[in-house]
Amino acid sequence: MKKIISLVLVVASLVIFGGCKTAAPIAASPEKNTYVLVPGAWGGGWDWRHVDDLLTADGNKVFRSTLTGLGERVHLVSTNIDLDTHIQDVVNVILWENLHDVVLVGHSYGGMVVTGVADRVPERLKRVVYVDAMLPENGESVLTAMPPAHANRLQIRDGFVLSAGANRRPPHDVAMPLKCFTEPIFLAGRPAKFPATYILTVDAGQPPAQDEFYKFYQRAQARGWPVRVMSGDHNVQRTHPQELARLLEQAAQSGGRPN
Numbered sequence: 427m428k429k430i431i432s433l434v435l436v437v438a439s440l441v442i443f444g445g446c447k448t449a450a451p452i453a454a455s456p457e458k459n460t461y462v463l464v465p466g467a468w469g470g471g472w473d474w475r476h477v478d479d480l481l482t483a484d485g486n487k488v489f490r491s492t493l494t495g496l497g498e499r500v501h502l503v504s505t506n507i508d509l510d511t512h513i514q515d516v517v518n519v520i521l522w523e524n525l526h527d528v529v530l531v532g533h534s535y536g537g538m539v540v541t542g543v544a545d546r547v548p549e550r551l552k553r554v555v556y557v558d559a560m561l562p563e564n565g566e567s568v569l570t571a572m573p574p575a576h577a578n579r580l581q582i583r584d585g586f587v588l589s590a591g592a593n594r595r596p597p598h599d600v601a602m603p604l605k606c607f608t609e610p611i612f613l614a615g616r617p618a619k620f621p622a623t624y625i626l627t628v629d630a631g632q633p634p635a636q637d638e639f640y641k642f643y644q645r646a647q648a649r650g651w652p653v654r655v656m657s658g659d660h661n662v663q664r665t666h667p668q669e670l671a672r673l674l675e676q677a678a679q680s681g682g683r684p685n
Contacts, residue, residue, distance in 0.1 A: 465490075470497020
């Protein structure tokens, strides 16, 4: 009986004093951030898993969004899905997860999406990072903002823009609803005023001015944003994830909100 009482006392002391040791809150490092990653056309959150792993391993919190009709949400695909649907997808991630001080990252077509998100919930964002992405002006669509040569190469069939990778086993790129490319973006706020960084990816040996996204890089420069040129193809999240993750962490520490 004495042994049982002694054991109970030992266990109780471990619970009490052990609990005291672990109850103190741990202060979050100011260098760590909450990222919401928005993929480009035809892709999905799966495409950013490696970048997510790298950012998470460094202590950041990461949310990989997949836009309606793409990636693992391909079963919801419809010709009625448009740019507004995708903007609301990401707004809802931020609101439902109750995220604040978000570093919002948009790649390629994702630049259209994050621009709309920044217009709707600017108070939830710390910074927007464009990765070889579209940076639209109010009233532009993908088709009107991109150079005509790029738009003319698109393969359109039955209300969808086709992807070269659509026939591979998952995970893979899938067809994109055409309305996502034709719907103009309408901005109620002042898009030039949200804090942002632009990263232009350029193939090795190619002058930046010859890149299809150089136009948007110039727009970012004109707004006074920090800009970077990164060596790599368009999908650096696949080919250069370490370098990209490092740039995203650097971008998160760039300046504060513009006046």
